[in-house]
Amino acid sequence: MCFLRPATWDLRCPTCDPASASADAGVGRYTVPVHEMGIAIEVYRTCREAVEANGGGRLQQARLAVGELSAVEPELLVYAWEAVIAGGPDAGAELEVEWRPAIQHCAGCGEVHERAEGSWLRLCPDCGLPLQVTGGDELDVLQVSFEADESGDVGTPERTAS
Numbered sequence: 001m002c003f004l005r006p007a008t009w010d011l012r013c014p015t016c017d018p019a020s021a022s023a024d025a026g027v028g029r030y031t032v033p034v035h036e037m038g039i040a041i042e043v044y045r046t047c048r049e050a051v052e053a054n055g056g057g058r059l060q061q062a063r064l065a066v067g068e069l070s071a072v073e074p075e076l077l078v079y080a081w082e083a084v085i086a087g088g089p090d091a092g093a094e095l096e097v098e099w100r101p102a103i104q105h106c107a108g109c110g111e112v113h114e115r116a117e118g119s120w121l122r123l124c125p126d127c128g129l130p131l132q133v134t135g136g137d138e139l140d141v142l143q144v145s146f147e148a149d150e151s152g153d154v155g156t157p158e159r160t161a162s
């Protein structure tokens, strides 16, 4: 299923239109990598489903966990998100990215902290045992905040769906 709307963004879905996949995917109004764009669309779809499942309304904020190993660039994802919601009923909704680093563990010493982001140690600096990597592959919608769809009721408090 394709969630891209080429007429709006002048982007083409690599699945539906393979001929354009390798060429200028980011031409037109927005220059957003297709990878982040696809994820932003999926995240938005997940948020909409959560809002609809809780009575419907206007999306205000989504909180997303992004792991170090998820191959997602948070800044690009936020940029893609803004392109996805622009002009729609949820325009202006905020995407908050919670960065989740991967953690290296030593079987003997436990968690190893002496790692620069993006670099990996193969052996424990304290005891020399081989290290394992855990976590960091998250890409989860943590929380969706929205304004309930009850026209006329100005004082409706914000609802939160987890």
Ligand SMILES: [Zn+2]
Pocket: 106, 107, 108, 109, 110, 124, 125, 126, 127, 128, 129
């Ligand atoms: Zn160790």
